[in-house]
Amino acid sequence: MTDLPVQDTSPTFLGMPSFQRSAKVALADTQQRRNLAHATATIRAKRAAAVGEVEGWEDLRLAGAAAKDEALHHLPDYLEQLEAALTARGATVHWARDAAEANRVVVDLARAKGADEVVKVKSMATQEIELNETLEAAGIAAWETDLAELIVQLGEDRPSHILVPAIHRNRAEIREIFARRMGTVGRAAPADLTDEPERLAEAARLHLREKFLRARVAVTGANFAVADTGTLVVVESEGNGRMCLTLPETLITVVGIEKVLPTFADLATMLQLLPRSSTGERMNPYTSMWTGVTPGDGPQEVHVVLLDSGRSRVLADEAGREALRCIRCSACLNVCPVYERTGGHAYGSVYPGPIGAVLNPLLRGTSSEVDRSLPYASSLCGACFEACPVRIDIPSLLVRLRTQVVDEASGRSAEAASMKAAAWMFGDHRRLEAAQRAVTLGGRLLGGRTIRSLPGLGAWTQARDVPSPPTETFRQWWARTHGDDAPHTSEETP
Amino acid sequence: MSSREEILGRLRAATGDVTSRPGDRGPVPVIAATGESAQATLDLFVATVADYRASVVRCTPEQVGAEVAAALVRARAHTVLVPPGLDTSWVARARDAGLRLRTDEGEDGGPLTAQELDGIDAVVTAARVAVATTGTIVLDHAPDQGRRALTLVPDQHVCVVRADQVVHDVPDAVALLDPARPLTWVSGPSATSDIELDRVEGVHGPRTLDVIVVG
Numbered sequence: 075m076t077d078l079p080v081q082d083t084s085p086t087f088l089g090m091p092s093f094q095r096s097a098k099v100a101l102a103d104t105q106q107r108r109n110l111a112h113a114t115a116t117i118r119a120k121r122a123a124a125v126g127e128v129e130g131w132e133d134l135r136l137a138g139a140a141a142k143d144e145a146l147h148h149l150p151d152y153l154e155q156l157e158a159a160l161t162a163r164g165a166t167v168h169w170a171r172d173a174a175e176a177n178r179v180v181v182d183l184a185r186a187k188g189a190d191e192v193v194k195v196k197s198m199a200t201q202e203i204e205l206n207e208t209l210e211a212a213g214i215a216a217w218e219t220d221l222a223e224l225i226v227q228l229g230e231d232r233p234s235h236i237l238v239p240a241i242h243r244n245r246a247e248i249r250e251i252f253a254r255r256m257g258t259v260g261r262a263a264p265a266d267l268t269d270e271p272e273r274l275a276e277a278a279r280l281h282l283r284e285k286f287l288r289a290r291v292a293v294t295g296a297n298f299a300v301a302d303t304g305t306l307v308v309v310e311s312e313g314n315g316r317m318c319l320t321l322p323e324t325l326i327t328v329v330g331i332e333k334v335l336p337t338f339a340d341l342a343t344m345l346q347l348l349p350r351s352s353t354g355e356r357m358n359p360y361t362s363m364w365t366g367v368t369p370g371d372g373p374q375e376v377h378v379v380l381l382d383s384g385r386s387r388v389l390a391d392e393a394g395r396e397a398l399r400c401i402r403c404s405a406c407l408n409v410c411p412v413y414e415r416t417g418g419h420a421y422g423s424v425y426p427g428p429i430g431a432v433l434n435p436l437l438r439g440t441s442s443e444v445d446r447s448l449p450y451a452s453s454l455c456g457a458c459f460e461a462c463p464v465r466i467d468i469p470s471l472l473v474r475l476r477t478q479v480v481d482e483a484s485g486r487s488a489e490a491a492s493m494k495a496a497a498w499m500f501g502d503h504r505r506l507e508a509a510q511r512a513v514t515l516g517g518r519l520l521g522g523r524t525i526r527s528l529p530g531l532g533a534w535t536q537a538r539d540v541p542s543p544p545t546e547t548f549r550q551w552w553a554r555t556h557g558d559d560a561p562h563t564s565e566e567t568p
Numbered sequence: 569m570s571s572r573e574e575i576l577g578r579l580r581a582a583t584g585d586v587t588s589r590p591g592d593r594g595p596v597p598v599i600a601a602t603g604e605s606a607q608a609t610l611d612l613f614v615a616t617v618a619d620y621r622a623s624v625v626r627c628t629p630e631q632v633g634a635e636v637a638a639a640l641v642r643a644r645a646h647t648v649l650v651p652p653g654l655d656t657s658w659v660a661r662a663r664d665a666g667l668r669l670r671t672d673e674g675e676d677g678g679p680l681t682a683q684e685l686d687g688i689d690a691v692v693t694a695a696r697v698a699v700a701t702t703g704t705i706v707l708d709h710a711p712d713q714g715r716r717a718l719t720l721v722p723d724q725h726v727c728v729v730r731a732d733q734v735v736h737d738v739p740d741a742v743a744l745l746d747p748a749r750p751l752t753w754v755s756g757p758s759a760t761s762d763i764e765l766d767r768v769e770g771v772h773g774p775r776t777l778d779v780i781v782v783g
Contacts, residue, residue, distance in 0.1 A: 109764070113764060147586045147588060152590065163748075169575050171574055175571060244764060245764055272768055275760055275768045287686060305747045311771075312773065313758040321721075336591075336596075338745075339743070342742040345742070349702075355755070356619075356701065356755070357699075357702035358755065359755050359757070360753065361751075362716075362752055364751075365747055368749070370715060
């Protein structure tokens with residue numbers, strides 16, 4: 075492994091219980107399970123239809139993976155190229171080793187502009203570094219402008235999905251949040267607000283418009299950063315991204331260093347892969363591309379913050395680095411049987427679902443309970459790999475991380491001890507037969523009752539019931555029913 | 569050591585095993601569907617735009633003015649923004665019908681402020697290129713489209729696309745675009761799927777999108 079620094083776990087997720095313990099709580103929330111089942115089933119069907127239309131889908135996936143690999147394998151070169159292209163177009167480039175440094179850059183820039191508020195476009199990178207909390211602490215209000223982010227922010231909640239952060243909320247809950255909270259931070263929701271999605275969207279439009287029109291500083295992320303031209307790309311639906319990218323005087327974009335694409339031509343691949351995988355649309359309503367400063371059009375002061383925060387460590391892991399191809403489409407969440415039932419909060423990070431189960435332990439290491447448990451938050455069914463537009467082999471990465479977690483705990487955990495015992499038992503057929511006879515004794519004692527937990531196997535049995543052992547082994551049954559025909563296995567050489 | 573040097577150093581160490589050189593992968597593969605004919609491409613574009621619940625009509629060059637006026641009247645627009653390089657014949661009928669035409673010039677003689685733009689109902693523009701498979705129009709904000717804010721703040725966007733600007737697939741459009749210009753890809757009116765994943769038209773961008781295909 076490497077000695078490159080891990081990402082600090084933010085205070086929000088510090089000391090989180092294991093995925094399995096949080097999942098148990100989430101599974102008991104029937105409202106959330108209904109919301110999630112409805113939402114993920116809808117988007118799975120939309121995605122399947124949108125992907126099915128494209129004849130060359132597999133070629134696109136291969137090209138998408140190849141484009142990201144090209145960028146990742148030569149990341150220092152492409153970042154330098156990106157920086158040069160941006161600088162030539164009047165942008166200022168900042169480098170941030172970790173979350174604290176990125177936050178400091180943004181706060182200092184906002185302060186220098188005398189801003190007491192910023193408008194924000196939904197961005198995974200700024201969520202990851204908890205920029206909003208840092209800005210608030212510095213006395214600068216950060217207004218989320220994506221509808222779902224607004225729901226989460228007003229509800230004092232946490233996002234539970236990469237694409238639809240309020241996927242765990244239904245329309246009635248959203249109406250209640252808007253009616254109760256909008257008035258406390260700006261224009262109040264109309265008194266006769268109903269829970270029709272059109273009315274809720276209209277309320278958000280009115281509430282946010284005054285903020286857009288007066289905003290002087292915007293903070294965004296970017297879906298792609300093109301090295302050869304210095305072009306940044308934001309892919310969105312509502313137009314809040316365009317508002318933030320166009321109206322304020324100052325634009326600050328926080329970009330994870332893995333967002334780099336080698337060339338502008340690579341966007342042709344990515345813009346076919348991302349919308350169809352993400353929202354299941356042929357194309358999302360709005361995609362904005364900007365290259366530094368354009369005189370007379372949009373922000374005249376443009377900053378780009380390039381964020382490492384654990385990414386260089388993931389890159390150093392030759393097998394794990396393919397996780398950095400992720401374009402945050404969330405297709406893997408929507409097809410995951412585990413995510414569909416637990417929702418996103420149990421993953422203890424802004425990156426939930428199958429990609430989160432891989433990315434979080436890679437970024438943050440496996441020293442915390444939740445990060446050690448995440449590689450097990452999967453049935454390894456493989457649906458995520460099949461859905462991934464950049465062909466990240468998530469199941470294989472999960473298995474490798476499980477090995478790592480077990481190796482690190484080697485000799486100390488019940489699992490390691492039982493594996494050692496199993497190896498001893500399977501190593502000799504006489505031991506196996508003796509063990510099988512012993513098990514049937516247990517079966518007769520239990521009389522078919524279900525085993526809910528086993529001492530020492532807490533984590534394993536937390537999410538599973540153990541079948542009660544049979545009262546007879548196959549060998550015993552064969553000997554009883556076939557008498558002398560019974561094969562004399564004990565004379566065979568193992 | 570500066571953050572820049574430290575991060576680049578980390579990344580060089582992290583990729584120490586890589587033996588290829590940048591660009592070794594060769595040219596970027598172009599993966600695109602092709603249309604059977606220009607007519608088929610055009611038909612597909614009209615169908616995919618309509619799928620987004622945008623209105624889409626086809627007309628001859630002589631009919632553009634009438635179609636623009638009809639779209640504006642349908643949405644009950646009163647004031648219409650005209651970008652500096654727009655073909656003025658496109659908005660002549662609207663002016664004759666009593667709509668108030670505005671240029672990008674505010675009270676103070678400078679460009680319209682965001683507040684002033686918010687008081688304007690609609691904008692009429694040309695486009696740079698359009699994509700049939702996805703029903704997308706791409707603006708490069710040349711003078712016949714105006715700076716980005718003009719097509720964002722007003723609630724209606726009427727976009728006139730020449731038939732010869734419609735390409736078949738996404739890579740055909742990317743190849744035509746100049747990355748040095750700001751670019752806006754528009755596929756249908758502003759929408760959100762954030763409430764129970766129902767697509768709802770109309771959040772912050774123009775809630776009404778009218779596409780007029782000429783020729």
